[in-house]
Amino acid sequence: MLTIKHQGAVQGVTGSCHELFIDDNHSILIDCGLFQGAEISGKRASSKYLAIEFDIHCVQALFITHVHIDHVGRVPYLLAAGFKGPIYCSMPSAELLPLVIEDALKVGVTRNASIIKACLQRLASQLHPIEYGEWQSIPLPSQATSTVKLKLGQAGHILGSAYGVFRVSNDKLKAQGKRYHDVLFSGDLGAPYSPLLCSPKPPYRADQLVIESTYGDKNHENRASRRHKLQQAIEHALQDSGCVLIPAFSIGRTQELLYELEHIIHLNQNKAVSRTRSGKRLNWQDIDIIIDSPLASRFTSVYQSLAQYWDKEANRRVRSGRHPLDFEQVTTINSHQEHLQTVAYLQRQTRPAIVIAASGMCAGGGIVNYLKALLTDKRNDLLFVGYQAAGTPGRDILRYHNKPNGYVMLDSQAYAINAKVQQISGYSAHAGQKDLLNFIKRMRVKPQRVHIVHGDEQAKRALQALIHQTFEGVEAVIPTE
Numbered sequence: 001m002l003t004i005k006h007q008g009a010v011q012g013v014t015g016s017c018h019e020l021f022i023d024d025n026h027s028i029l030i031d032c033g034l035f036q037g038a039e040i041s042g043k044r045a046s047s048k049y050l051a052i053e054f055d056i057h058c059v060q061a062l063f064i065t066h067v068h069i070d071h072v073g074r075v076p077y078l079l080a081a082g083f084k085g086p087i088y089c090s091m092p093s094a095e096l097l098p099l100v101i102e103d104a105l106k107v108g109v110t111r112n113a114s115i116i117k118a119c120l121q122r123l124a125s126q127l128h129p130i131e132y133g134e135w136q137s138i139p140l141p142s143q144a145t146s147t148v149k150l151k152l153g154q155a156g157h158i159l160g161s162a163y164g165v166f167r168v169s170n171d172k173l174k175a176q177g178k179r180y181h182d183v184l185f186s187g188d189l190g191a192p193y194s195p196l197l198c199s200p201k202p203p204y205r206a207d208q209l210v211i212e213s214t215y216g217d218k219n220h221e222n223r224a225s226r227r228h229k230l231q232q233a234i235e236h237a238l239q240d241s242g243c244v245l246i247p248a249f250s251i252g253r254t255q256e257l258l259y260e261l262e263h264i265i266h267l268n269q270n271k272a273v274s275r276t277r278s279g280k281r282l283n284w285q286d287i288d289i290i291i292d293s294p295l296a297s298r299f300t301s302v303y304q305s306l307a308q309y310w311d312k313e314a315n316r317r318v319r320s321g322r323h324p325l326d327f328e329q330v331t332t333i334n335s336h337q338e339h340l341q342t343v344a345y346l347q348r349q350t351r352p353a354i355v356i357a358a359s360g361m362c363a364g365g366g367i368v369n370y371l372k373a374l375l376t377d378k379r380n381d382l383l384f385v386g387y388q389a390a391g392t393p394g395r396d397i398l399r400y401h402n403k404p405n406g407y408v409m410l411d412s413q414a415y416a417i418n419a420k421v422q423q424i425s426g427y428s429a430h431a432g433q434k435d436l437l438n439f440i441k442r443m444r445v446k447p448q449r450v451h452i453v454h455g456d457e458q459a460k461r462a463l464q465a466l467i468h469q470t471f472e473g474v475e476a477v478i479p480t481e
Helices: 074-080 091-108 112-126 172-173 223-238 254-265 294-305 312-320 335-347 365-376 393-400 432-442 458-472
Strands: 004-007 015-025 026-030 059-063 088-090 127-131 144-156 161-168 181-185 210-211 243-247 272-275 281-283 287-291 330-333 351-357 381-384 407-410 415-416 419-425 447-455 473-478
Touching: 015 144, 015 161, 015 181, 074 091, 074 112, 088 091, 088 161, 091 112, 091 127, 091 294, 112 127, 161 172, 172 407, 210 432, 223 243, 223 254, 223 381, 223 419, 243 365, 254 287, 254 294, 254 351, 287 294, 287 335, 287 419, 330 335, 330 432, 335 365, 351 365, 365 407, 365 415, 381 393, 393 407, 393 419, 432 458, 447 458, 458 473
Parallel strands: 026 059, 059 088, 088 127, 181 210, 210 447, 243 351, 243 381, 287 330, 287 351, 381 419, 447 473
Antiparallel strands: 004 015, 015 026, 144 161, 161 181, 272 281, 407 415
């Protein structure tokens, strides 16, 4: 087995970063993400923006599985630490990554335009996008004792998400009668039939597998059931003529929600769902859908430009004349002034609306001002459609909303949770337990060792037990570092 050092996503679900040693002195880094929520503690809290805490002198290349901040947020620090190697990712990820890094720098580091420009130029010079399914040789120094190639597969998590198979060859393996050793890093795997995305298809074989376990102890409803629950939840919420707040990541979840909402409206155009304060009946096509995230709007535009990477269903809808990500009811908020005006307008509650705003865990972004203004009003609803990490306001709201006098701290101030809180747990961009297991099952040659990362302890333990129970001779380990 090849040595893998897990530099993140071992104590929870954020800070993904794994180092694959292809020989004693040369390694490849897989992701370099930010820690979030309760995982920012101790030493990490003292270095707020997470300087690279491990030695990078062995690192020859970086592979980015996808562009969520918990997988790429430390890339600027990696560059600042002196990393000059190639950065590999899928073609769509190469389009999306600069937007993510630019936003991360503005929010967490600096708004100095020249510094941001220099970082993005450096990133562009090292970025090497590759197509799915094609082997890419990774250049190594002459003294390296191994050769390595990388191939990407569809991960189905967000647009551009990929798992990576590293094929390592050396004399030591040949002496053991093996031509090569394949190490597969799953990144974040999506559930089958997710909107817009091609379903994950595992490779033929792997000798070693590093797999996520966000929902290693849970299964999700199927696609139709999730969409039905989303429709029911919103219709129930709108009965009080209040606002429905949906915290969502700017990339992936926001576009998925738009896609599903367009389909719900398409099927239920004349169905009454709410009323204005004056009593006027409102149908589905009358409800305003507000996207309050300039970043989400930019991502959505890029998503539209990358339609060749959408799944067959989404492209059929486009050919039929529909616009799954840009339809009549959608209003986008593109400035801070517009944001404040919209929050004040909705606080007066003259007309119900659906608001989708970042961040997905309520830990920052535009959703915070909406929560401050609307969470204390019982006519409103807060709908969670994604994972809420420990230590985030989203997790606290879920924990305390049913408690007497339940409240949440936002910017050091307590806010009563009077709005109704709902969660659609199955509406996730992550694979469920059954999907994770099927990813391994569908490999013709099973891995000898599985490293279980990116999950809470209970989820990792449950998946470990199931792997041992299902696959004879497969060793499942839960790394601590």
